[in-house]
Amino acid sequence: VATLVFLEHHENELLKPSLGVLSKAAQLDQDVTGVVLGSGVKELASQAGEFGAAKVLVVDKPELEAPLPQPRVDALAGIVSDRGFETVLFAASVLSADVAAGLSARLQAGLNWDLTDLVEQDGGLVGKRPALGDSVYVDVGWSTEPRLALIRAGTFDPDPKTRSVEASVEELDAQFEDFSTAATMVEQAHAESEGPSIEDADVIVAGGRGLGAPENFKLVEELAQALGGAVAATRAVVDAGWYPYATQVGQTGKTVSPKLYIACGISGAIQHKVGMQSSGVIVAINKDPNAPIFEYSDLGVVGDLNEIVPKLTELVRQRRS
Amino acid sequence: VKIAVCVKHVPEQARKIDPETKRLDRSGEGAINPFDVHAVEEALKIKEARGGEVLIVTMGPAGAQDSVRKALAMGADEALLITDDAAAGSDLVATTNALAAALEKEGADLILFGQQAGDSDGAVLWAAVADRLRLPVISQVAELEVSYGKVRGKRQTEFGYDLIEAPVPAILAVSDAINEPRYPSLKGIMGARSKPQRTVTLSELGVESDGVGESGSKTTVVALSDPPPRGDTVKIEDDGSGAERIVEFIVERKLI
Numbered sequence: 001v002a003t004l005v006f007l008e009h010h011e012n013e014l015l016k017p018s019l020g021v022l023s024k025a026a027q028l029d030q031d032v033t034g035v036v037l038g039s040g041v042k043e044l045a046s047q048a049g050e051f052g053a054a055k056v057l058v059v060d061k062p063e064l065e066a067p068l069p070q071p072r073v074d075a076l077a078g079i080v081s082d083r084g085f086e087t088v089l090f091a092a093s094v095l096s097a098d099v100a101a102g103l104s105a106r107l108q109a110g111l112n113w114d115l116t117d118l119v120e121q122d123g124g125l126v127g128k129r130p131a132l133g134d135s136v137y138v139d140v141g142w143s144t145e146p147r148l149a150l151i152r153a154g155t156f157d158p159d160p161k162t163r164s165v166e167a168s169v170e171e172l173d174a175q176f177e178d179f180s181t182a183a184t185m186v187e188q189a190h191a192e193s194e195g196p197s198i199e200d201a202d203v204i205v206a207g208g209r210g211l212g213a214p215e216n217f218k219l220v221e222e223l224a225q226a227l228g229g230a231v232a233a234t235r236a237v238v239d240a241g242w243y244p245y246a247t248q249v250g251q252t253g254k255t256v257s258p259k260l261y262i263a264c265g266i267s268g269a270i271q272h273k274v275g276m277q278s279s280g281v282i283v284a285i286n287k288d289p290n291a292p293i294f295e296y297s298d299l300g301v302v303g304d305l306n307e308i309v310p311k312l313t314e315l316v317r318q319r320r321s
Numbered sequence: 322v323k324i325a326v327c328v329k330h331v332p333e334q335a336r337k338i339d340p341e342t343k344r345l346d347r348s349g350e351g352a353i354n355p356f357d358v359h360a361v362e363e364a365l366k367i368k369e370a371r372g373g374e375v376l377i378v379t380m381g382p383a384g385a386q387d388s389v390r391k392a393l394a395m396g397a398d399e400a401l402l403i404t405d406d407a408a409a410g411s412d413l414v415a416t417t418n419a420l421a422a423a424l425e426k427e428g429a430d431l432i433l434f435g436q437q438a439g440d441s442d443g444a445v446l447w448a449a450v451a452d453r454l455r456l457p458v459i460s461q462v463a464e465l466e467v468s469y470g471k472v473r474g475k476r477q478t479e480f481g482y483d484l485i486e487a488p489v490p491a492i493l494a495v496s497d498a499i500n501e502p503r504y505p506s507l508k509g510i511m512g513a514r515s516k517p518q519r520t521v522t523l524s525e526l527g528v529e530s531d532g533v534g535e536s537g538s539k540t541t542v543v544a545l546s547d548p549p550p551r552g553d554t555v556k557i558e559d560d561g562s563g564a565e566r567i568v569e570f571i572v573e574r575k576l577i
Contacts, residue, residue, distance in 0.1 A: 010480055067478070068485065069448060070458065094461050094478040101445035105417050105452040110539025114442055126543055131442070132345075136338055139543040150445075182488055183457040186473065189481030203576070227577070235477070239463045239498025245481050252461065252479055260576045262567075270442055281574055283567055294556050299570045303559025311564035319568065319577055 003029045004085040005053070006076070007036045008096055009044055010067070011190070017091030019051040019158035021151050025089055026052025026162045028120060033057060034167070035079060037072050039065035042171070049167030050160045056167045059174045066185035069098035075174035077106045080146055087125060089118075092150040094252055100150050110142040113150040133270065133292050152274060154255040198247055203229025204258045206249060206276070207237065210265020210286055210305060214242035219309045220264055226316040232256065234272050250275035264305045268293025285309065322373035322467070324364040325429035327420065328357040328392055330385035331440040343542035344410055345440055353388035355497070356435030362502040363495050364433050365396045367467050374398045376427060380408060380419055386518070393513035394505030400516070401427065405523045407534045413449055415537035420446070421453035422526040431472065434494040436461065447494040457487035460494040
């Protein structure tokens, strides 16, 4: 089927969601190719073999040093056209969504996004997409090739036993459009390392905009402390500067799966949901009875968190003392 | 500065997919995509700081006028509605073809988008339009700084915040954390009616009919199905015992 998987990397490591998509692709197609675009990334390419890549293409150019989408569109458009790839798969991220969309316009190729599965059906490829707040599942297809797909992050786990043979690595050149290199990185983010990671916590208490003010995060912190858990936040409050980025759960933040997730003042939009939906037990406290989070909480309490959360903290403390 | 803001008219409630056409049912009441309101607000702030004009661009059924009017009431100067029966059912490629043609004619310095479409959850259109218009793009912008001939956007990614600079003209997709949108004033609402609102068809834009709508789309909907069962969800009103109920619930499951 000639499948190409875009392998995203950060700080000299291939990213897990990309490797997960690679492992999945290898189940569907024995002969999967991975592609690594960057500067000084040749070493990374060979890592992809065990996760399922039979071959890895590398474009190593200074124009690809910063994680910006447009030069990547140029490089991929050349590769997909020259080599005749029928399917190009991306693990969804801020960068890869922009790359996939740009490639869609460049090649006039269909792009389906937010897919949670890929199956072969009647000789073609079908993607599964939860839509309308996951209330309906849509089977999506492509009417032409190449087919482009963004897979919801965290859908597939990387499997390091997918292949026992090392991938063959081939280096390629690329040409860049002027407009593609017009945007430049002034200052690039680096993964923060302070504090324990929320990804390992058994209990997470998370706060959203419904807290009303940054100082109300202390309610969340006190409950987390009483439960021996970690504090998390939504994108809205992180962007507003109420809480540090390292604690953000959701599409552009961390993906967590604690045994217990307590959501305080979080509406539960899809951006947040994808980061925490695999938690063992989800409890939500929100004053809006129509908040989407109630649709996927094991227990939802409609009420004022300013009253419920301190009381809850007190009850938990009594029980644990 | 001439700023174009692309907005989408999305169904307000009772959202469902028509089992016949397998398209989103757009027959009910609609409203401006809430994410796009932040893009309108940001455009108005740039205009207030630096002068210029704000043009609202939308593609959709005639009902999309409602969304346009809201943006005009907030303070935008004029609007362009691409409306054509042939555009119904457009996917990303087809929508990009039509929208890019309209934006190219308007020749804005900055083209703003909201962070995602509230109905399709798509967060892709700006990068596709940027490629078609051969303009630089910065997405997920949580802070924006416009200076002479260039823009600087603080982009949130999975790793934190990047600072990216691009020359003007440029395309920007702004996050909903970038600002608190204003409410239209009574004067704004009254004044919106007299602001210029143009309507164009696809042929007026020079877009071939095989490049839009279902015929211009490269993706298909094969089937619809119910989601897998979620398991039991319990929702209670807090009558003063909410905290006790939560404790009981988590104790029963041995989580404390």
